[in-house]
Amino acid sequence: MSNQKLTSFNPPQRLLMGPGPSDIHPRVLAAMARPTVGHLDPAFQTMMEEIKAGLRYAFQTENALTFPVSAPGSAGMECCFVNLVEPGDTVIVIQHGAFGGRMKENVERAGGHAVLVAFEWGQPIELESVRAALETHASAKILAFVHAETSTGVSAPAKELCDLAQAHDCLTIVDCVTSLGGSELKVDEWGIDAAYSGTQKCLSCPPGISPVTFSERAADKIKQRQSSVQSWFLDLSLVMAYWDNSGGGARTYHHTAPVNAMYALHEGLVMLQEEGLEEAQMRHHAMHQKLKAGLESLGLGLIVDESHRLSQLNTVSIPDGIDEAAVRQYVLQKYDLEIGAGLGALAGKVWRIGLMGSSATERHVMTCLTALEDALKAQQYSVQDGAGTAAAMAVED
Amino acid sequence: MSNQKLTSFNPPQRLLMGPGPSDIHPRVLAAMARPTVGHLDPAFQTMMEEIKAGLRYAFQTENALTFPVSAPGSAGMECCFVNLVEPGDTVIVIQHGAFGGRMKENVERAGGHAVLVAFEWGQPIELESVRAALETHASAKILAFVHAETSTGVSAPAKELCDLAQAHDCLTIVDCVTSLGGSELKVDEWGIDAAYSGTQKCLSCPPGISPVTFSERAADKIKQRQSSVQSWFLDLSLVMAYWDNSGGGARTYHHTAPVNAMYALHEGLVMLQEEGLEEAQMRHHAMHQKLKAGLESLGLGLIVDESHRLSQLNTVSIPDGIDEAAVRQYVLQKYDLEIGAGLGALAGKVWRIGLMGSSATERHVMTCLTALEDALKAQQYSVQDGAGTAAAMAVED
Structure with a gap:
């Protein structure tokens, strides 16, 4: 067995100006160190509702299905794809950087058929190419793209892409990991159907949590699934028994929420609201x-x-x-x-x-x-x- | 949009004596609030290796494939099943509480065939029933069970079950969520092939991270998979490009690790080593x-x-x-x-x-x-x- 003697870790104090994590405000770090309570504690449940309200503000949405996935942005991405993609579904994926490729992986592992519309890294997304793909693949169910490509620094014309998707009867899955809180993002106004983000970018919280939001159209597609969601951990029908008590019923244990990480996210959302x-x-x-x-x-x-x-x-x-x-x-x-x-x-x-x-x-x-x-x-x-x-x-x- | 005014959350100071999370030591809370560094920072990479060493001590193993999954215990469970179970595999699952049922769900969502060996909640596991199931289902590839059933308070005879599994050429997946650090647990000596745990039980760290360990036999089965792992986030062949640099190569970005939660786990492991x-x-x-x-x-x-x-x-x-x-x-x-x-x-x-x-x-x-x-x-x-x-x-x- 390992006999390596461990001692406490004291990290250096960096200025974080990479692709994330970003610098965490001392208020957020202090919030995270507050005493842990149970994940079904009444006080924690009140805070869960506040987090949902804060995320709705950040996403600019009234979607009921808005909550933080208890894992990093990659799991938030997977949560969107495994719930919305059914085996055999065609999904048009715009690739203009690293994360479009990851979306394709997600589609295929969920049993879907991914059609890539690729653009050179650093170059803009051309709407005409996307329109052509939507027309060619008329049976496509979903258009997926990255709003703010962290690998290239390119912003996608999200509103126009959502308009195109709607005109072709497609739902949209939008990667908002780096846009949430830093770019204009209007989930309801633009008609985004599913969006996921991360806490460690423009919200300046520690990495590890992925805010997501789903429109009613998206929720309907999930309700009509013929097959069960391949991931137990990310199955929205199970997760929401814990995060949603709008029916007035008791919350049901699904997994143990990362309590202190949620404190941090809550404080980050308070600060976002304070700033505007x-x-x-x-x-x-x-x-x-x-x-x-x-x-x-x-x-x-x-x-x-x-x-x-x-x-x-x-x-x-x-x-x-x-x-x-x-x-x-x-x-x-x-x-x-x-x-x-x-x-x-x-x-x-x-x-x-x-x-x-x-x-x-x-x-x-x-x-x-x-x-x-x-x-x-x-x-x-x-x-x-x-x-x-x-x-x-x-x-x- | 939500106009609910949010203010900072100040949780009550509880004594946590439920099924987890447990009380967090102030040293662990303080560690978690240290300044965030990047997930590829050289200082963080050193700490990652120390976490792996600390987990090997806790699990009593020399398994190279020992690391913390960046999500709660439920995701650790899923990580074990989606990597080890291939479509068509028969898995014998012992159910003596809530978490055996969850294992069955995981097997089936991974395309496997689950054979349940059920015992009344609160009653001991009878080895003869397990042996009979192994004999009846001679093609079974895996035996899965919960070492410490958090829903019942029952301990499984882990060593004897591993012996039975080996005698029938099965790998073992063992839920050690509540046993790690609190019960005798000897991964190598008992021949456990895959184990997952949580941070929020006997390690007394905040919830949100799931330590896992895989034997060489388990790693071999994963390498020989015919189909790709259904989860991108939990695919060990990808995750380990970040967590393992034993080949001397550079670590590759897979997902952004929950940096501060890892600080907490590290400090919890230091304290476990100090106590013994x-x-x-x-x-x-x-x-x-x-x-x-x-x-x-x-x-x-x-x-x-x-x-x-x-x-x-x-x-x-x-x-x-x-x-x-x-x-x-x-x-x-x-x-x-x-x-x-x-x-x-x-x-x-x-x-x-x-x-x-x-x-x-x-x-x-x-x-x-x-x-x-x-x-x-x-x-x-x-x-x-x-x-x-x-x-x-x-x-x-």
Whole structure:
């Protein structure tokens, strides 16, 4: 057996500006450390209802079926697919980055037939290609896409895609992991049928929980399933016996909820409400503008055009001759600053700089620019002193 | 949209003596509130290896494939079944409480054929019935059972069951949710092939994470699968690219780990190592002896015979004429004490009193006896003053 002597772990204090997790506000960390109560405690049940209300605000929905899945965003994705896809269903999946590929995997493992509509990583989604796929595959039941592609920094035209889906009698499953709280997102107005997100991006809570919401149309499709949902843990008909007591009946134990993680999510939702959803989105955009100006004056460009660019996830081209991993290591060691590497098709080609939730502040932007300039100079890259931070300062909020 | 104004949630400070979660030590709560780092941060990766070492100690195994699933025990259960069961496989499932039924669900949703060997709730598992099932269903690939049935308080003869399974060329999947850290459990010595647990029982960490371990035989069966695992989130071949770097390669992103929940688990494992596994098990037993003596002198009996009774989960018969829900409500309101209701076949017939991890202390036992005596007297039940606590005090550790 292992005889390795363990001692308490004291993590370094990082500035988290990668693709998530983002920096957690001390209020959220403090909430998470409050005393654990039982998952059926009356006090906890009251808080569960508040979480649902807070999530409805964040998603801009009145969907009854809105709650946090007790597992990370990948499980939230799987929750949407295994409940909505039945064996034999055709699902049109837009792939414009890493997470579309994961959606395809989910469709196929649920026994569905996935039709990929692929776009180059970093390029916009062309509606005409999606329309053509919907017309070609007229029996398709679902259109699935990623609203904010964390691997590329591209934003999808969610409203237009939902309109197209509805015109072709398809439900929509939308990955809102990185958009919730940071981008405009209107589940009801746009007619999104199923959305999933994560807590560790623009909500700035610790990773581990996945908020989801389902429209009545989606709930109807689930009720009419011919086969049982392949996952017991993610079967909505079972999970909702715990999360939904709108019928006035007692909640039924399904699994033991991650009580303290729910405290954290609750506090994050309180803070989002205090700031206001639109204000939070504007803050993300303002910080993006500052970062972009600073990067440009360092000679660094973003790979995504402004028309379809995310504020909260910035994919930065790596200049010729720069050792990108060494830059990340330099800023981590000297500045305790985490920025992300490229993923998939963009590995080695970009850095991913996150401005999410509590990490979307001037301090983060300025520290990041300072650290990058320092790291680039250490590799003999030619930058004027303070060019990045000066440019960022010149941008008004 | 919801306009409900949310404010920070301040939970009551309970004494948790239900079927889990158990009380969390302040060291664990403090660990969980430490600053979040990235899930690929070098510091976090070091801690991941320490968690694996700590879990190997707790499970008493040298299995390479030992790690925490990023979701509650129910997902740990599903992780074992969806990876090990292939469509068409026959799995013999022992049902001696609620969780055997859940195992059957898991087998069937994974496309397997479940053969139930059922025992009355609260009664011991009879090895001869299991042997007969193994003989009748000679093509069975797996024997699955619950080591410590949280719904009944019954302990399974795990070693003998593993011997039987091996004699019939079956792998074993063992639910160790409530046994890990509280009961004797020797994964390697007994030859358990797959085990899953939860953090919120005898490890006294917050709920939300499920430690699992797989033997080499189990890993081989997974490698030889003809079909892909139906769950993307729980597919070990993908998850282990993140959790295992024994090949010396870089870890690959699969999902974003619940970073702070892992801090908590790490600290819980440090504390288990400090106390010692055997000492922790002996403490659970000593507190059970005290509780039992106190209950008896209050005229309360346990439904499970001593020969197969758990220390950490006590199923207490409800005396005639007592309103069991009113008793639970009374002790919750007056003593901030949570005890559990009966589940399934035992609903309304028992209370479930947990003595798990940090809740297995003299203070918990004495408070519980005092509170129960008070609550029973409030219902005109005849008890001598201080009978329970006096009897508990008379039991030497």
